[in-house]
Amino acid sequence: MTRQMTGAEMVIQALIDQGVDTIFGYPGGAVLPIFDELFQQEDVRHILVRHEQGAGHAAEGYARSTGKVGVALATSGPGATNMVTALTDALLDSIPMVCITGQVPTTLIGTDAFQEADTVGITRPCTKHNWLVRRIEDLPAILHEAFRIATTGRPGPVLVDIPKNIQFQTGTYENCKDKALTQYHPAVKAPDAAIREAVELMAAAKKPILYTGGGVINSGPKAVALLRDFVKLTGFPITSTLMGLGAYPASGRNWLGMLGMHGTYEANLAMHDCDVMVCVGARFDDRITGRIDAFSPNSKKIHIDIDPSSINKNVVVDLPIVGDVGHVLEDLIAAWNARKPVQDKAAHAAWWKQIDGWRAKKCLTYRPSAEAIMPQYAIERLHALTAGRDTYITTEVGQHQMWAAQYYHFDEPNRFMTSGGLGTMGYGLPAAIGTQLAHPGALVIDIAGDASIQMNIQEMSTAVQHNAPVKAFILNNQYMGMVRQWQQLLHGNRLSHSYVDSQPDFVRLAEAYGAVGIRCSKPADLDDAIEEMIRIDRPVLFDCHVVSLANCFPMIPSGKAHNEMLLGADVSDEEIETAIGTAGKVLV
Amino acid sequence: MMIVAGQSQSAYFLEEELPSTERSHTLSVLVDNEPGVLARVVGLFSGRGYNIESLTVSEIEHSSHMSRITIVTTGRPPVISQIMHQLGRLVPVHKVVNLTWAGDALERELALVKVSGKGEIRDEALRLAQAFSARIVDATLDSYVFEITGAPADIDRFVGLMKDCGLVELARTGLAALARGRTGI
Numbered sequence: 059m060t061r062q063m064t065g066a067e068m069v070i071q072a073l074i075d076q077g078v079d080t081i082f083g084y085p086g087g088a089v090l091p092i093f094d095e096l097f098q099q100e101d102v103r104h105i106l107v108r109h110e111q112g113a114g115h116a117a118e119g120y121a122r123s124t125g126k127v128g129v130a131l132a133t134s135g136p137g138a139t140n141m142v143t144a145l146t147d148a149l150l151d152s153i154p155m156v157c158i159t160g161q162v163p164t165t166l167i168g169t170d171a172f173q174e175a176d177t178v179g180i181t182r183p184c185t186k187h188n189w190l191v192r193r194i195e196d197l198p199a200i201l202h203e204a205f206r207i208a209t210t211g212r213p214g215p216v217l218v219d220i221p222k223n224i225q226f227q228t229g230t231y232e233n234c235k236d237k238a239l240t241q242y243h244p245a246v247k248a249p250d251a252a253i254r255e256a257v258e259l260m261a262a263a264k265k266p267i268l269y270t271g272g273g274v275i276n277s278g279p280k281a282v283a284l285l286r287d288f289v290k291l292t293g294f295p296i297t298s299t300l301m302g303l304g305a306y307p308a309s310g311r312n313w314l315g316m317l318g319m320h321g322t323y324e325a326n327l328a329m330h331d332c333d334v335m336v337c338v339g340a341r342f343d344d345r346i347t348g349r350i351d352a353f354s355p356n357s358k359k360i361h362i363d364i365d366p367s368s369i370n371k372n373v374v375v376d377l378p379i380v381g382d383v384g385h386v387l388e389d390l391i392a393a394w395n396a397r398k399p400v401q402d403k404a405a406h407a408a409w410w411k412q413i414d415g416w417r418a419k420k421c422l423t424y425r426p427s428a429e430a431i432m433p434q435y436a437i438e439r440l441h442a443l444t445a446g447r448d449t450y451i452t453t454e455v456g457q458h459q460m461w462a463a464q465y466y467h468f469d470e471p472n473r474f475m476t477s478g479g480l481g482t483m484g485y486g487l488p489a490a491i492g493t494q495l496a497h498p499g500a501l502v503i504d505i506a507g508d509a510s511i512q513m514n515i516q517e518m519s520t521a522v523q524h525n526a527p528v529k530a531f532i533l534n535n536q537y538m539g540m541v542r543q544w545q546q547l548l549h550g551n552r553l554s555h556s557y558v559d560s561q562p563d564f565v566r567l568a569e570a571y572g573a574v575g576i577r578c579s580k581p582a583d584l585d586d587a588i589e590e591m592i593r594i595d596r597p598v599l600f601d602c603h604v605v606s607l608a609n610c611f612p613m614i615p616s617g618k619a620h621n622e623m624l625l626g627a628d629v630s631d632e633e634i635e636t637a638i639g640t641a642g643k644v645l646v
Numbered sequence: 647m648m649i650v651a652g653q654s655q656s657a658y659f660l661e662e663e664l665p666s667t668e669r670s671h672t673l674s675v676l677v678d679n680e681p682g683v684l685a686r687v688v689g690l691f692s693g694r695g696y697n698i699e700s701l702t703v704s705e706i707e708h709s710s711h712m713s714r715i716t717i718v719t720t721g722r723p724p725v726i727s728q729i730m731h732q733l734g735r736l737v738p739v740h741k742v743v744n745l746t747w748a749g750d751a752l753e754r755e756l757a758l759v760k761v762s763g764k765g766e767i768r769d770e771a772l773r774l775a776q777a778f779s780a781r782i783v784d785a786t787l788d789s790y791v792f793e794i795t796g797a798p799a800d801i802d803r804f805v806g807l808m809k810d811c812g813l814v815e816l817a818r819t820g821l822a823a824l825a826r827g828r829t830g831i
Contacts, residue, residue, distance in 0.1 A: 182686060187736075190681070190682075240737050240738065242737045366734060367732050367734070370724060370728070
């Protein structure tokens with residue numbers, strides 16, 4: 059079926075044909091024809107944000123909480139450059155996202171026209187692929203290819219830059235949803251020989267561990283179910299990166315907690331001491347490995363990843379398996395069941411005993427306080443009071459993010475939206491709005507810090523306009539807490555510009571936006587205040603005053619190995635200040 | 647070692663024992679000849695801190711809009727592997743082949759070399775050009791432009807000798823390279 063239509067109509071038609079019901083955007087001169095088409099139809103809902111970065115993060119939140127692709131729309135020049143942070147964020151966290159930008163007319167490209175920027179040039183390193191559409195004939199195929207590339211293989215953001223005159227031109231539209239424009243066809247199935255060898259390695263393991271990541275969640279619900287089956291089948295202990303939380307339930311008996319820089323003692327020690335490590339959809343990021351030459355020195359490493367460039371990038375592995383996590387787990391389970399390996403029960407029991415010894419350290423213990431709210435306590439209460447509900451959590455970036463990962467225990471995938479790779483302050487509020495609009499009845503909470511929340515605070519207005527009753531739960535310690543913690547660790551506690559003076563009154567700020575503000579500073583009042591926040595069916599800024607100088611522990615200091623962790627409860631100020639050596643100081 | 651888009655890209659069968667020293671590698675990259683493809687390749691090298699010693703690009707199949715990029719880069723084997731995988735990740739890239747790993751590849755380059763001088767120096771330049779099978783493509787009473795084709799090392803040697811024969815300027819095309827034998831990439 060082909061039809062004649064304008065370029066702007068093609069954009070909307072392609073969205074409809076791709077099953078897109080919600081997009082996030084901001085109008086401007088170079089996208090007016092597309093906004094005009096949006097106005098004249100009802101299939102695609104447009105969410106007007108207050109800043110294009112907000113549109114990008116909202117699309118990410120929408121994508122991560124649904125498993126679908128997120129779509130953002132912006133104008134040329136500043137519209138596109140404002141989108142760069144969100145695109146980079148989506149690239150590093152492998153979030154499928156299609157960004158459509160307007161461009162000055164083709165006749166003006168290269169003349170430094172008003173609101174002209176080299177958008178494809180600027181976004182080339184922060185997208186999986188991008189296109190400048192030069193001919194109306196190319197537009198339908200490019201639009202559909204954009205969705206195909208964003209969602210297949212390792213997902214990521216793509217951008218389609220459409221000059222204004224192309225939006226006005228008439229051409230032939232064809233729904234080429236299932237046609238490939240490029241030769242991009244990543245392999246999803248791994249070779250049988252690799253699967254068989256993996257089963258052999260795992261069957262012989264005495265001290266195995268599963269180290270899982272965002273790739274499991276990206277692969278979809280089937281991969282998540284298979285991972286849970288696989289844990290049951292093998293009995294292996296399992297840990298996860300920040301991005302993979304919820305794929306295996308935190309309440310599951312094989313769960314060791316998150317690993318890495320602020321991971322649990324048991325997860326990191328098990329990584330260090332294991333003899334077979336199975337990395338499933340994770341990428342040996344520096345936050346995970348710590349000191350690379352001391353990383354899990356005695357293990358055979360199996361790495362399952364859909365992206366061949368992730369293999370041997372940071373850590374040399376013994377058995378790479380390139381393929382989609384879901385397909386590979388399915389094959390592994392089939393091969394395991396066919397071989398029916400006899401595992402070394404005694405060795406496994408000893409391994410679990412060792413792990414239980416590490417667990418007994420209770421590394422997430424903190425000194426409680428009756429006078430002031432401890433940030434860890436706030437997250438614990440938030441979890442306790444929201445656990446039975448249909449809850450989605452987003453975060454900003456900093457200490458609060460790590461506390462959310464440590465103390466809010468995720469039992470389901472797609473429930474935790476956080477900026478992992480790029481570490482983007484300002485991600486959480488717009489991501490919460492995108493999540494809320496995808497799940498209207500759900501409770502969506504942005505666990506925030508007082509500094510981060512101000513990076514995209516303008517999106518409160520978006521939340522109010524679109525009746526998205528998101529809750530920003532701000533752990534307010536008056537500092538950029540993680541920056542302050544690092545200054546204590548690295549720079550003699552000289553707190554250069556990490557104290558946030560002249561904070562807004564968050565309660566009145568909420569009211570100014572037409573939202574609701576709640577303040578709480580006493581542990582005794584916290585439960586009631588959280589209950590009140592949950593009851594309110596409107597956007598809320600919850601100003602939770604917590605102690606100022608709490609540090610986020612456990613911690614592997616920069617340049618240290620997994621077995622050189624700092625634990626929270628018993629660490630002295632002096633130990634903190636001398637924890638990082640000269641070599642570690644240059645690391646981030 | 648070869649990475650082919652669309653096939654299993656497991657490194658499991660591909661990683662071989664290779665010398666761990668840094669050396670130069672010649673990569674052939676088959677790409678769609680579309681706007682920005684060279685920028686993607688060059689941006690990947692600069693963005694990830696890889697080195698480009700030489701780069702040539704030209705359309706080789708007009709009907710299918712395919713270009714061949716020949717890149718000379720240096721690094722230890724793991725770095726070279728990573729470069730190849732990163733190149734393979736680019737959407738317009740069809741194939742990446744490491745001609746250095748494939749074996750003794752044919753590598754040729756063309757150079758135009760301008761010398762000026764009179765008397766003994768001029769005669770010497772001409773004699774050397776004949777010895778290196780360089781062609782005279784332009785001559786005046788006090789200058790020559792030689793065209794020489796050969797392996798980069800031969801060109802280096804010729805250019806080195808021309809420095810003492812009144813070398814004025816030099817243009818080199820960069821490398822064109824193919825594997826020996828009957829099969830193509």
